[in-house]
Amino acid sequence: MYRLASAALLLSLGACAARTPPIEVTRFNLGTPIERGSVAVRANDGQDQQSLAFRLYAGAVSDELGRVGYVPGQEETSLYLATVDVATGTRAALATRSPVSIGIGGGTGGFRGGGVGLGASFGLGGRPRDTVVTELRVQMTRRSDGTTVWEGRAQGEAQVGTDAADPDVAARRLAAALFSDFPGNNGETVSVR
Numbered sequence: 001m002y003r004l005a006s007a008a009l010l011l012s013l014g015a016c017a018a019r020t021p022p023i024e025v026t027r028f029n030l031g032t033p034i035e036r037g038s039v040a041v042r043a044n045d046g047q048d049q050q051s052l053a054f055r056l057y058a059g060a061v062s063d064e065l066g067r068v069g070y071v072p073g074q075e076e077t078s079l080y081l082a083t084v085d086v087a088t089g090t091r092a093a094l095a096t097r098s099p100v101s102i103g104i105g106g107g108t109g110g111f112r113g114g115g116v117g118l119g120a121s122f123g124l125g126g127r128p129r130d131t132v133v134t135e136l137r138v139q140m141t142r143r144s145d146g147t148t149v150w151e152g153r154a155q156g157e158a159q160v161g162t163d164a165a166d167p168d169v170a171a172r173r174l175a176a177a178l179f180s181d182f183p184g185n186n187g188e189t190v191s192v193r
Contacts (some may be wrong), residue, residue: 027184038073060175
């Protein structure tokens with residue numbers, strides 16, 4: 001009986017994981033190696049750097065930067081500044097935001113602050129399910145001259161009430177996807193599970 005219950009639990013967990021859509025990631029870089037060094041993580045203008053939500057994402061981004069060879073630094077003295085922008089809402093609402101690129105990919109307008117909200121998607125049987133879409137954007141600039149050396153966007157969605165919709169889980173999942181295969185191919189959009 002114990003083995004049967006364990007097998008059923010594993011199958012249900014696997015089914016839940018399979019239903020979590022992949023994260024769409026787009027990155028831009030200069031096509032040259034990015035020197036490793038210190039990086040200070042900061043909030044984009046219009047976002048509260050002291051908020052719990054920002055600190056979750058800043059921590060996840062900082063951890064991933066550490067994994068790819070960067071060390072934490074102070075904003076006044078670090079080699080790089082990593083500007084973090086987070087928005088949560090519906091896919092349609094996030095599509096109206098400015099393009100991901102600020103300095104490298106040719107977008108206009110730069111980062112803008114994000115909104116919060118829930119959208120509805122329709123699953124099997126046509127029953128509406130609340131879905132939250134979260135977008136994480138990070139831009140790395142060389143502090144000394146303000147040159148953007150790397151930037152990226154990761155966008156994922158999760159059904160409200162699932163583990164994947166938990167803010168801490170979402171922050172870690174989006175940051176891990178964004179920095180997978182860092183720096184990534186310039187201008188390429190990939191799906192990361």
